[in-house]
Amino acid sequence: MITTLFLPFLLSSGWVAASAPEMPREVACTALTDMTAPSEAEARDGQGKRMKFDWFHHGRVGMGNDPSGFTQILPWSTVVAAPDNRLATARIEVRNARLMIQSRKTGRWSSALLPTEWTGTNLPHQLANRRVSDLELEHSGAVSSLSVHSSSVAHFWPRNGRRNIDPDDIGAVLISVEARMDSRDYERGGRYLMNFAADYWRDRRAKWDNLKSNNDVGIGRMKYLTPKWRSFTMTTLPLASLARECR
Secondary structure, eight states: OOBOSOOOOOSSSSEEEEOOSBOOHHHHHHHHHHHHSBOSSOOBOTTSOBOSSGGGTBOEESSTTOOTTOOEEEEEEEEEEOTTOOOSEEEEEEEEEEEEEEOTTTOOEEEEEOOSOEEEEEEOTTOOSSOSEEOOEEEETTEEEEEEETTSEEEEEETTOOEEOOTTOOOEEEEEEEEEEOHHHHHTTOOEEEOOEEEEESSTTOOOOTTSSEEEEEEOOOEEOOSSOEEEEEEOSOHHHHHHHHO
16 A cells, blocks of 8 residues: 655655555546646647647656666746647746655655745747746745746746755655646636656756756646646656556
8 A cells, every 4th residue: 555645744844754644546546647648738839839848748757766876856847838828928826845755765755845935937948948038936925926928938946945865765756736827817818738847966056967967757747727726746656556546
């Protein structure tokens, strides 16, 4: 039986040992579909062409449980306009970003409290290493809000969110965040897609170096942002185990 991944986070920094009841069925089902089902709509670039990166179209595992010596992990998200979008700019909110890692040696889960403040940038649809503009971010308590645009891809992550890991002791990773769109923007035709993912980084101070200093753990599928809070997940847990929990 898989132990729960969603015990409340303690209000302290660093890692917190997690113990034991069963994973809620809805969590298992969300993670299973986010890693196996197609994205809810086809992400396209500014010219209406299908986005070339595979992870815009379905969830997938990257480095998985083998960090290859990298010592940090950082969750991140992207937002892109859906084909049926009719609004150039929309406002979204994110909350409750959670990271949990299972020890390969002991089987125990540990949880990291992720910062509630986010940072990031707007990138071109080709995801070239240049920013289009800074993200317009606001923070209020446990909720962050940001503007997303049809002309670019929003890429954001928890500020100071890298967490230490033992690269020789990763049994599984599961991350989750909740997000929604401003109801007025949704009513005006805002239709945007969002995912949740994580990267391994070489160390805490490493800069992006064309995937030499970092690479993805895994990436969840793209899903619609709606006025209701939705969970966006990614996991490296065995899909067969998730399927058993979701029956």
